[in-house]
Amino acid sequence: MPPTPCSLCQTARALVKRPKTGQQVCKSCFFEVFETEVHNTIIEGNGLFKRGEKVAIGASGGKDSTVLAHVLSTLNQRYDYGLDLYLLSIDEGITGYRDDSLETVKQNQVEYGLPLKILSYDDLYGWTMDKIVSQVGRKNNCTFCGVFRRQALDRGAAQLGVDHIVTGHNADDIAETVLMNIMRGDIARLGRCTAVTTEGEDTIKRSKPFKYAYEKEIVMYAYFKKLTYFSTECIYSPDAYRGHARVFLKDLESIRPSAIIDIIHSGESFVLQEGVQRGMKAMQTCKRCGYISSNDLCKACALLQGLEAGLDRSALRQTQDSTTLAPDGQRTIPKYDRHATAFELSTPPKIELHATEGIERAVKAIAL
Amino acid sequence: MSVVATEMPSTSGLGYSHSNAPEQVASSIRQDDQLEIRIEFGGGLHLLFSQKPKYTIHIPRTIPSTSQHTNVKYLIQWMKENILSEREEMFIDGDTVRPGILVLINDADWELEGELDYELQNRDEVVFISTLHGG
Known part of the structure; x- marks a missing residue:
């Protein structure tokens, strides 16, 4: 097959x-269109x-966050966004996985x-996570x-005094999440999982x-730019539900590449009726740790209580409406206060989350 | 890029004597009816190939017992039979690679090169990158 010329520059x-x-497209036109499309996502509407x-860039050392750190640093300079960028990494405590990938993040820290x-x-x-x-x-x-x-990123961002976290979630991830929310009947999450920015009352954007x-x-971008990233599968993830959604999505993509963007478009087109939205629980703060929550206890405090009580998988069913005092000897998750900035004082944060967790409460909401 | 010395064109006329050439070197010298192909793995795929990120292999110029020029479809089959060390289903899907594995031929997206039907040339470089792992 003779080489095909680039459909943009017609030369390379x-x-x-x-x-x-x-x-x-050729290599340099590819870099240009890829970066420009991300820039367009950033400046669309009122701008991100x-x-x-x-x-703070949520950095795992994997391909997405490594490319995000590179592209965002580049665009911040090229278009003069005037952003103060940080890398924020979470160490889940997975021996042989996260300890290695954090080395990649440390390398990125130096490179950028x-x-x-x-x-x-x-x-x-x-x-x-090992424990x-x-x-x-x-x-x-x-x-x-x-x-x-999720909570760790918010708490880390608060410690850094950061207003905004960006993550490397890509179109494939979002399409996967749309599919998963449909399969779980989680209409609340389905309604917001395609939003480019989410913002809670107390949480960081x-x-x-x-x-x-x-x-x-x-x-492809990482390959052509020769970016170093870490790419070992999490040792605990092989049977995650998401994995099946991902394989299904990749099969669809191989038949029709636009499937990914089409599914995102479908997710964006779902609109919750107002009556359904009203039935959902309002957000409050966790009575134990102060994190934003739709129950008396936030999900992390409830899970932690189950773990501390020595429960196995049944810790997942730990109620979020139990007593607000931590049982004897159980730590309270530390909450870090974010430094108030002028922007926050002058602009009260919008409440965009009408969160319910999982199908039980989504169904409850419909029943109301 | 590593090229084994015995495969450099400049050494082709030197005439190795069989007595002092170790056996595995002798067998790795490309025959006229063979193609030398470089293979590289990214995105964690090397874990399925005895943890080795790079291979230089020699495969027949025509698909055995046919007169057809060796293509990528045969290469994938050859890799499965010769160097794939574990979890076959993570690499192979039918007669092609699993969806989510990117293939580059001489640094070009294989979708521009005819994919499975691309006819391999001597010294082609084929890169396989998995996109299936976390970000």
Whole structure:
């Protein structure tokens, strides 16, 4: 087959077939369109960022967050966003996995000259994932890890005095989440999982600048830019529900590449009727640790209580409406206060979360 | 990039004597009816190939017992039979690679090169990258 010329510059040899558009582009046009599309996601509407904002990049050392750190540093300079960027990493305490990937993050810290903060589950919760898995087993441990990571990122961001966390979630991840929320009947999450930015009453803003970036292009970008990233599968994740959704999605993509963006579009098009939204629980703060929660106890405090009580997987069914005092000897998850900035004082944060957790309460909400 | 000395063109006329050439070196000299292909793994795929991230292999120029030029489809089959060390289903899906594995031929997306039907040339470099692991 003779070399195909780039469909943009018409001169250089095309090296990438873009899954979103089918365009065949050369290396330098690929860098340009990829970066420009992320820039467009950032400036769309009112824009993701405010000038002077302190932004933490949730960095795992994996491909997505490594490429995000690279692209965001590049765009911050090229378009003068005026952002103060940090790397924030969570050490889940998974021997032979996270300890190695954190080495990659430390390398990124040097390469991009960004300050790095590492916060561990052990420090926050008194439990590493290794210890949690030895108690609850390998099934469903991802639920603990997911709840704990989300809170850990928020708490780490508060410690850094950061206004905004960006994560490397890409179009494939978001399409997967749409599918999972449909399969679980989680209409509340389905309604918000496609939002590029989410913001709670007390939590820090979270954004996904790679919302429209295909995983294939992120990996190609990392390959052509020769970025170092860590790519070992989590040793505890093989039977996670998400894995099945992912394989299904990849099968769909191989038949029709636009499937990923189509599923995101479907997710965006779901609108919850107002009556359903009203039936959902209002947000409050956890009576034990002060984190934002739709129950008296936040999900992390409830899970932690189950773990401390020596429960196995049944810790997942620990009620979130139990007594607000921690049982004797159980630690309270430390809460870090964020330094107030002028921006926050002048602009009261919007409440966009009408969160319910899981199908039980989504169904409750419909019943109301 | 590592190229085994015995495969450099400049050494081709030197005439190795069989007595002092170790057996595995002798067998790795490319025959005229063979192709030398470099293979590289990314995204954790090397774990399925005896933990080795790079291979230089020699495969027949035509698919055995056919007159068809060796293509990527045959290469994947060859890899499965010769160097894939574990969890076959993580690499192979039918007669192609599992969805989510990117393939580059001489640094170009294989979707531009004809995918399985691409006819391999001597000294081609084929890279396989898994996208299936966390970000």
